[in-house]
Amino acid sequence: MKNVKKALSRLFAPRAWAANSQTAGVHGNGAVSLEASAAITRGQIVGFDSGKIKPATGDILPIGVADDNAAAGEEIAVLLFGSTPGTLSVLSAGTIAAGSEVYSEASGKVSATVPAASASKYCIGIAVGAAASGDEVEIAHCVARKITTPAS
Numbered sequence: 001m002k003n004v005k006k007a008l009s010r011l012f013a014p015r016a017w018a019a020n021s022q023t024a025g026v027h028g029n030g031a032v033s034l035e036a037s038a039a040i041t042r043g044q045i046v047g048f049d050s051g052k053i054k055p056a057t058g059d060i061l062p063i064g065v066a067d068d069n070a071a072a073g074e075e076i077a078v079l080l081f082g083s084t085p086g087t088l089s090v091l092s093a094g095t096i097a098a099g100s101e102v103y104s105e106a107s108g109k110v111s112a113t114v115p116a117a118s119a120s121k122y123c124i125g126i127a128v129g130a131a132a133s134g135d136e137v138e139i140a141h142c143v144a145r146k147i148t149t150p151a152s
Contacts, residue, residue, distance in 0.1 A: 029084070029085070030079060030080045030083035030084030030085060031067065031077050031078065031079050031080065031084060032064075032077070032078055032080060033075045033076065033077055033078075034046075034052065034053045034075065034076060034078055035052045035053070035073065035074070035075055035076075036052060036053055036054065036070040036071065036072055036073065036074055036075075036076050037049045037050065037052035037053065037054045037072060038054040038055065038072050039069075039070070039071055039072060040053070040054065040055060040066045040069065040070045040076055040108070041055075041066065041069055041091070041108070042066055042067065042068050042069050043065060043066065043089055043090055043091040043136050044056075044065065044066050044090075044091055044107070044108030044109065045062040045064070045065055045066075045090055045091075045104055045108050045109070045110060045124060046062065046063065046064060046065065046066050046078055046108060047060035047061050047062045047063055048060075048061070048063065053076070053078060054108075055107055055108025056104050056108050056122075057104065057105070057106050057107070057108075058103075058104050058105060058106065058115075058119075058120070058121045058122070059120070060104075061122060061144055061146075062081065062104050062122055062124055062144045063078065063080060063081065063144070064078040064079050064080040064081050064083075064084070065078070065079050065081075065088050065089070065090050065141075066078060066079075066108075067079050081124055081125070081141045081142060081143055081144055082141065082142050082143035084141070087128055087138050087139060087140055087141070088125075088138070088139055088141050089136040089137065089138050089139075090102070090109070090110050090124075090136065090137060090139055091108065091109045091110070091134070091135075091136060091137075092109060092110060092111065092131040092132065092133055092134065092135050092136070092137045093105040093106070093107070093109035093110060093111045093133060094111040094112070094113065094133045095112075095130075095131070095132055095133060096110070096111065096112045096127045096130060096131045096137050097112065097127065097130050098127055098128060098129050098130050099126065099127065100112035100126065100127045101114075101123050101125070101126055101127075102123070102124055102125055102126065102127055102137065102139055103115070103121040103122060103123055103124070103147065104121050104122040104124060104144070105121070110124065110137065110139075112127065114147070114149060115147055115148060115149040116149060117149050117150070117151050117152045118148075118149065118150070118151040119148070119149060120146055120147065120148040120149075121146075121147055122144040122145065122146055122147070123142075123144065123145050123147050124139065124141055124142065124144050125139040125140050125141035125142050126139060126140050127139055128140055
């Protein structure tokens with residue numbers, strides 16, 4: 001019994017545990033830390049740029065929303081679309097009504113404007129509330145899906 005107690009006390013003694021890097025493995029809370037390749041503002045949608053992240057434009061696949069501000073080269077928490085529990089707040093590029101689908105726009109913002117003829121954007125969810133241009137809008141998010149409007 002003495003040896004069992006000793007083994008258990010060593011096993012549960014306070015110490016630093018080795019683990020995988022933050023960017024490797026499973027992220028059960030839907031957030032991951034990634035390095036920014038450009039300046040990022042909290043609430044911008046972000047996508048990959050040569051293995052790092054930057055504000056997503058209409059043609060860059062958005063993976064999530066920035067949870068903080070970061071300069072190029074800094075690590076930043078990204079709340080992943082389709083994985084993070086609950087709703088997310090993102091920056092609006094225009095007026096958005098509650099219940100509207102939201103699409104990726106320039107500078108990592110979103111709008112309710114569908115793509116123009118022969119153009120594509122990524123739909124990232126549905127607005128839960130209304131927002132004016134430049135405000136944050138709460139969205140029920142999903143994994144980004146590319147939407148292309150056929151030519152007229």
